[in-house]
Amino acid sequence: MTIRDIAKVVGVTPTTVSNVINGNYNKVSQKTIDKVNKVIEESGYIPNKNARALANNSSKIIGVIFPKTKEGFMQNPFHAQILTGIEKVISAKEYYLMIKSIEKYEDIYQLMQNWSVDGFIILSLIGYQLPKLEKFKNVPVVFIDTYYEELKYINIGSDDYGGEYKAANHLLKMGHESIGFISYHIDYPSVISMRLNGFKDALENKGIPFDYSKDVLEIEEFDAHDEECVNRILDFAKNKTGICISADILAIEIVEVLKDNGYIIPDDMSIIGFDNVYLSRYANPKLTTINQDIIAKGNIAAENLINMIEKNYSKEPNIKIQTDLVIRDSVKKLV
Amino acid sequence: MTIRDIAKVVGVTPTTVSNVINGNYNKVSQKTIDKVNKVIEESGYIPNKNARALANNSSKIIGVIFPKTKEGFMQNPFHAQILTGIEKVISAKEYYLMIKSIEKYEDIYQLMQNWSVDGFIILSLIGYQLPKLEKFKNVPVVFIDTYYEELKYINIGSDDYGGEYKAANHLLKMGHESIGFISYHIDYPSVISMRLNGFKDALENKGIPFDYSKDVLEIEEFDAHDEECVNRILDFAKNKTGICISADILAIEIVEVLKDNGYIIPDDMSIIGFDNVYLSRYANPKLTTINQDIIAKGNIAAENLINMIEKNYSKEPNIKIQTDLVIRDSVKKLV
DNA sequence: CTGAAAGCGCTTACAG
DNA sequence: CTGAAAGCGCTTACAG
Numbered sequence: 001m002t003i004r005d006i007a008k009v010v011g012v013t014p015t016t017v018s019n020v021i022n023g024n025y026n027k028v029s030q031k032t033i034d035k036v037n038k039v040i041e042e043s044g045y046i047p048n049k050n051a052r053a054l055a056n057n058s059s060k061i062i063g064v065i066f067p068k069t070k071e072g073f074m075q076n077p078f079h080a081q082i083l084t085g086i087e088k089v090i091s092a093k094e095y096y097l098m099i100k101s102i103e104k105y106e107d108i109y110q111l112m113q114n115w116s117v118d119g120f121i122i123l124s125l126i127g128y129q130l131p132k133l134e135k136f137k138n139v140p141v142v143f144i145d146t147y148y149e150e151l152k153y154i155n156i157g158s159d160d161y162g163g164e165y166k167a168a169n170h171l172l173k174m175g176h177e178s179i180g181f182i183s184y185h186i187d188y189p190s191v192i193s194m195r196l197n198g199f200k201d202a203l204e205n206k207g208i209p210f211d212y213s214k215d216v217l218e219i220e221e222f223d224a225h226d227e228e229c230v231n232r233i234l235d236f237a238k239n240k241t242g243i244c245i246s247a248d249i250l251a252i253e254i255v256e257v258l259k260d261n262g263y264i265i266p267d268d269m270s271i272i273g274f275d276n277v278y279l280s281r282y283a284n285p286k287l288t289t290i291n292q293d294i295i296a297k298g299n300i301a302a303e304n305l306i307n308m309i310e311k312n313y314s315k316e317p318n319i320k321i322q323t324d325l326v327i328r329d330s331v332k333k334l335v
Numbered sequence: 336m337t338i339r340d341i342a343k344v345v346g347v348t349p350t351t352v353s354n355v356i357n358g359n360y361n362k363v364s365q366k367t368i369d370k371v372n373k374v375i376e377e378s379g380y381i382p383n384k385n386a387r388a389l390a391n392n393s394s395k396i397i398g399v400i401f402p403k404t405k406e407g408f409m410q411n412p413f414h415a416q417i418l419t420g421i422e423k424v425i426s427a428k429e430y431y432l433m434i435k436s437i438e439k440y441e442d443i444y445q446l447m448q449n450w451s452v453d454g455f456i457i458l459s460l461i462g463y464q465l466p467k468l469e470k471f472k473n474v475p476v477v478f479i480d481t482y483y484e485e486l487k488y489i490n491i492g493s494d495d496y497g498g499e500y501k502a503a504n505h506l507l508k509m510g511h512e513s514i515g516f517i518s519y520h521i522d523y524p525s526v527i528s529m530r531l532n533g534f535k536d537a538l539e540n541k542g543i544p545f546d547y548s549k550d551v552l553e554i555e556e557f558d559a560h561d562e563e564c565v566n567r568i569l570d571f572a573k574n575k576t577g578i579c580i581s582a583d584i585l586a587i588e589i590v591e592v593l594k595d596n597g598y599i600i601p602d603d604m605s606i607i608g609f610d611n612v613y614l615s616r617y618a619n620p621k622l623t624t625i626n627q628d629i630i631a632k633g634n635i636a637a638e639n640l641i642n643m644i645e646k647n648y649s650k651e652p653n654i655k656i657q658t659d660l661v662i663r664d665s666v667k668k669l670v
Numbered sequence: 671c672t673g674a675a676a677g678c679g680c681t682t683a684c685a686g
Numbered sequence: 687c688t689g690a691a692a693g694c695g696c697t698t699a700c701a702g
Contacts, residue, residue, distance in 0.1 A: 002695055013673045018697060029671055049450050050388040051695035054678045059385065061433075072419035072630065075613070080415040084407035087436060096450070098396075099432045101422060115384050115431070252617050278410070282587055284619030295407065337679055348689045353681060364687055386679035389694045 001045045009039050021047060053116050062090055062305065063117040065108055066101040067124050070221070073101040077249065077277045078294060079123070082144065085298020086121060093306050119305045122146070126187045140308035142301045147189040154308070156301045156319050160191050163290040163323030164198030167244045167272045170288075170325055172206050175334030176242035176270060179203075182217045182233070182254060183246035195246050195274060222253055224260075233257055237269060241334065248273035248280040248289055255283065255330070266332035276326055285329035292323045336380045344374050356382060388451050397425055397640065398452040400443055401436040402459050405556070408436040412584065412612045413629060414458070417479065420633020421456060428641050454640045457481070461522045475643035477636045482524040489643070491636045491654050495526050498625040498658030499533030502579045502607045505623075505660055507541050510669030511577035511605060514538075517552045517568070517589060518581035530581050530609060557588055559595075568592055576669065577605035583612040583624055590618065590665070601667035611661055620664035627658045 003021070007014045012032060019027045020036040028036075039045075053059040064086055066073045074080050083099075090097050098115065102108065105125065119140040126146075143155040164181075171179050181199045186192045200210045217236040223229050233254060237243065245251035251273035255265055263269050265285055273280055276291035300319060338356070342349045347367060354362045355371040363371075374380075388394040399421055401408045409415050418434075425432050433452065437443065440460065454475040461481075478490040499516075506514050516534045521527045535545045552571040558564050568589060572578065580586035586608035590600055598604050600620055608615055611626035635654060 003697095004695080014696080015673060015675095015698080016671085019672095022697080027671065032671080044444075046444070048389070048695050050385045050394065051678090052697080053385040054383070054389055054680085055695080055697040057678075072416075073422055074409065074415040074419040077412070077415075080409040080412075081407075084409040087408055087434070091436065097434045099422070099434055101426065109379075109381070256617070279614055279617060282591070282614060282619070283617050338681095339679080349680080350682080350689060350691095351687085354688095357681080362687070367687080383679050386694090387681080389696085390679080390681040392694075 001043055006039050006045055010035050057116050058118055059116045061096045061098050061115050061117045063098045063100065063120045065120060065122045068101040068103045077279055078275055081294040082123065082298040085295035086302045089299050089302040119309045121301050121305055126190055140305055142305040144297065144301050145191045147194060154304050154317055156297055158292040158321045159323045160194035161198040163274060164195035164244060165202045166325045167274065167290050168199045168202035171242040171270060171272060171331065172202065174331055177208065178240045179242040179244065180215050180217060180236060180240050181244050182219065184250060185220050186218055192246050199244055222250060224253060224257055230257055234261055242270035244272050246274055248275045248277040248287060251287060252279065252283050266330050270331040272331060288328045288330045289326050290323050291326045292321050297321055336378055341374050341380055345370050392451050393453055394451045396431045396433050396450050396452045398433045398435065398455045400455060400457045403436040403438045412614055413610055416629040417458065417633040420630035421637045424634050424637040454644045456636050456640055461525055475640055477640040479632065479636050480526045482529065489639050489652055491632055493627040493656045494658045495529035496533040498609060499530035499579060500537045501660045502625050503534045503537035506577040506605060506607060506666065507537065509666055513575045514577040514579065515550050515552060515571060515575050516579050517554065519585060520555050521553055527581050534579055557585060559588060559592055565592055569596055572604060579607050581609055583608035583610045583615040583622060586622060587614065587618050601665050605666040607666060623663045623665045624661050625658050626661045627656050632656055
């Protein structure tokens, strides 16, 4: 079934059928429109998108790029929630969703040209990996959680700085004075480094000096079965009463490690996460954390991208979702 | 940059360039191959996939179809894990991944023809929704978790019957005699109905009569804030000491409801889930459940599909992943 | 309002 | 080993 077949049946030319399909109604008589539509209906004709994309140089495909992670790309609940948000608006607007997890950013170009992808959403790219910007000139791109000074593109981020500031401040208010910050590997600039800044400033604003070497623990690869990794955490915890952890998923793992080693949470150690991943509400104890509306973030990213694609218009270059403290059961008030 | 541009630079014809790109080396001299490759390299040429798909009627796209759920398609950790498994092999084999969540199965046809999708993986389709089978004749399809008598396609499932049998049996062995089964809406046949069968047979094999009206609770829509929903669960729990729940995500919610209403788990009520979603290991108490290797399921589905696409060969029509009891902390031994 | 024709960028028999 | 040509199924100026 092609456009030509339809044309033959109706007794008209492919041009006309194409015009009907594309809603160029000012170019076709109502009578013809009806006839064509009827045949399309009856025959169950479905246009070939590849041909259309080839002729149009536009595909209605939106590519979503995830960083490749060791656990597997959707094992990260943050990724899963973002994708949920993106998918919802993409499918509502009748775009198609192509997904790729990449190791090096050059892989994006391929996908870009390959399919005449109409636009991209790129997640958590570390600044220094950002490809030379000119390359993106022709394709609308929306970044999520990307910090980069020269970023001229739309970025949908969160108030990472303010969020972690609130987290540390909460610990401080609850009477904790020796507190630390644990994170996966910290890139600069990045979501994590911004959170660290918030942590640091909260301390200093209370007149508590910040000492990176004592107050921050970077964990390159968390592994609950790796003795050295566990010992580093235990060592780090020793002289502290509270810890801010840069992501809920890591926080939950660390809570388990501490519990396994005799800590009672929050009695012996107070913990605050970040992200308010849906898992955190079921953890034991329920995790006090910083909420960001991850699904909204996905929605906003997709909406902005589609606006760019369709109207060549874009709101602000930098949108920041607010972040709020969610108090649950993992922080204890010290007297 | 097109194949023609490359051809011009090399001083050769598009046919030859195409032959080099496609590895038809027996049709081109080594000298030409080298020259062409050099120019391709230098120019950063990337073939247009749409054109190729149009000419080939094959796209290297694999479509993955999820049922549309209220929470959002990736909010379901089972979906997320399956997708992780699928993505891993698809990207390793250099296919592209297109994702769609659908409400009605007819939407599949669209996607199918639209992009000359090379194959489909379809998740959790309920048997009676299965489209007329002839329609799939030309496109390889692998189903996941689909039960259907006349299913002539490959299905990657789990031993749902055996798994739930083990679950119920475990409760029985631990001294529980009045036990129940809770599930979302039950379709027939389906993953859930098979699990229910396993539950039922475990009971009957111990000489305990099974009474659907008393032993099974179907929850159409779980909502912890809906009083009626909560009351139904509390009512159901009243005269029981243990409950098998057909999915971990539901089990975890129900545990919360019970705890909120004064139950201590497992002292007052023993709970077994199903799926061993990664969340279940962090729940409070840690959830005893039935494990299935969800990522492996995704891997196997993708591998089989690609085999079908490339070699027109397929293993068995029906592959069942094994399911095993994972004992954690949500079941109590009765004396 | 309708149609003939060229073009999108590739592939693939076929001839030489 | 190389190339000319037709075709994949659509779109889009352009002419009438």
